[in-house]
Amino acid sequence: MRIICVSCRKEIPAGDVNIDTSLAKCLACHAVFDFTDQVKGGSAPAKKRDRGEIPMPKNLVVAEGMQSLDIVRKWARGPAFFFLFFSGFWNSIVMVFVVAAASGGFKDESGDGFVGWFIWVFLTPFILIGLGTGYAAIALLLNKTTIKVEGTELKVSHGPMRWPGAKTLDAARIDQLYCAEYVAYTQNNRPQYRMKIHALMLDGSKVDLISGIDEINQALYLEQILEKHLGIEDRPVRDEYAS
Numbered sequence: 001m002r003i004i005c006v007s008c009r010k011e012i013p014a015g016d017v018n019i020d021t022s023l024a025k026c027l028a029c030h031a032v033f034d035f036t037d038q039v040k041g042g043s044a045p046a047k048k049r050d051r052g053e054i055p056m057p058k059n060l061v062v063a064e065g066m067q068s069l070d071i072v073r074k075w076a077r078g079p080a081f082f083f084l085f086f087s088g089f090w091n092s093i094v095m096v097f098v099v100a101a102a103s104g105g106f107k108d109e110s111g112d113g114f115v116g117w118f119i120w121v122f123l124t125p126f127i128l129i130g131l132g133t134g135y136a137a138i139a140l141l142l143n144k145t146t147i148k149v150e151g152t153e154l155k156v157s158h159g160p161m162r163w164p165g166a167k168t169l170d171a172a173r174i175d176q177l178y179c180a181e182y183v184a185y186t187q188n189n190r191p192q193y194r195m196k197i198h199a200l201m202l203d204g205s206k207v208d209l210i211s212g213i214d215e216i217n218q219a220l221y222l223e224q225i226l227e228k229h230l231g232i233e234d235r236p237v238r239d240e241y242a243s
Contacts (some may be wrong), residue, residue, distance in 0.1 A: 002038075003017055003024050003035045003038055004038065005024075005026035005028065005029065005031055005033070006031065006033045007026065007029050007031040007033070008026060008028050008029040008031070010026060010028045010029075012024045012025075012026055012035075013027075017035070021236040022034050022035060022036045022236060023035070023236060023240065025241075030181065030183075030191070030193065032180070032181065032239060032240065032241060033238070033239070034236075034238045034239075053224075054217060054220050054221045054224050055217075055221070056221055056225075057215060057217055057218040057221055059073065059074040059218070060072070060073055060074075060218065060221070060222075062225065064225075064229065067150070067151060068148070068149060068150050068151075069147075069148070069149040069225070069226070069229045070146070070147075070148050070149075071146070071147040071148075071222065071225070072144050072145070072146055072147075073144060073145040073146075073147070073210075073218075073222075074144055075140055075143050075144060075145070075212075076140070076212075076214050077140065077141060079140055080137050080140035080141045081137075083133050083134075083136050083137035083140060084137040084141075086133055087130060087133040087134040087136075087137050090126075090129065090130045090133065091130040091134065094123065094126045094127060094130050097119075097123055097126075098123060098127070101119045101120060101123065135161070138161060139161035139163055142160060142161055143158055143159060143160065143161050143163060144158070144159070145157070145158050145210065146158075146159070147210070147222070147226070149171060149226070149229055149230065152170060152171045152172040153168065153169070153170065153171060154167075154168070154169045154170075154171040154174070154199075154226075154230075155167070155168050155169075156168075156209060156210060165208075165210075165211065167207065167209060169199060169201075169207060169209075171230050173201050173202050173203070174199050174200070174201060174202070174230065174232065175200050175201060175202045175232075176199075176200040176227075176232060176234075176235060176237050177197060177198070177199055177200070177209070177223045177226055177227050177232065178197070178198055178200065178223065178237040178239075178240035178241075179195055179196070179197055179198075179216075179219040179220055179223055179240055179241040180195070180196050180197075180198055180239055180240055180241055181193050181194070181195060181196075181241050182194060182195075182196055182211075184212065194211065194212055194213060194214055195211075195213040195214070195215070195216055195218075195219035195241065196208060196209075196210065196211040196212075196213065196219075197209045197210040197211075197213070197219055197222055197223055198240075200237060210222065216241070219241070220241075
């Protein structure tokens with residue numbers, strides 16, 4: 001039996017094929033796909049699976065009650081130091097030009113004020129980049145993600161610094177939770193991968209629940225404990241990470 005990647009059309013080695021979940025992962029393009037349509041005899045319905053108990057990662061704090069679940073996830077601190085260094089270096093250079101512009105260092109000999117106006121327009125994007133990277137550095141150092149389930153309401157929030165990605169879902173309308181791998185950024189022309197948790201809703205829509213997870217076991221643990229608390233039977237899902 002030959003399994004071919006649906007994205008780059010390369011053959012998948014047997015070691016990267018999971019027969020139990022009917023999922024395969026292509027190491028050439030990092031695509032994860034369902035290969036049941038490539039197997040003679042058609043596809044079988046998705047069945048319940050058991051990954052076994054995944055131990056709780058160290059950077060999670062979990063408090064579970066009969067009707068509630070609270071998870072606090074600490075953010076990775078490594079990128080914060082890069083942003084701090086970059087922001088400090090960038091802002092120190094930009095500040096030289098800002099001070100020069102504010103003190104009249106760029107003289108406008110024509111007297112129409114064009115040079116003074118132009119230099120501020122020119123500096124604005126550089127100032128915004130400095131402020132943005134500085135804010136990101138502080139957020140990465142201080143922020144945590146809070147996942148809270150109360151009754152049938154599931155909330156995801158990030159703080160104390162304001163950050164996009166807050167979600168509120170009706171947990172009763174979630175069909176499955178699953179993990180997927182994505183390219184977060186590139187470094188030295190090489191893609192850097194992170195994990196994301198999706199919520200597949202009963203109406204077929206998909207919601208990005210939590211992203212930026214740099215540890216596979218942390219993503220799998222979050223999926224496991226949320227599904228267990230919400231009473232969702234774990235089943236293979238198309239495009240999920242093949243663990």
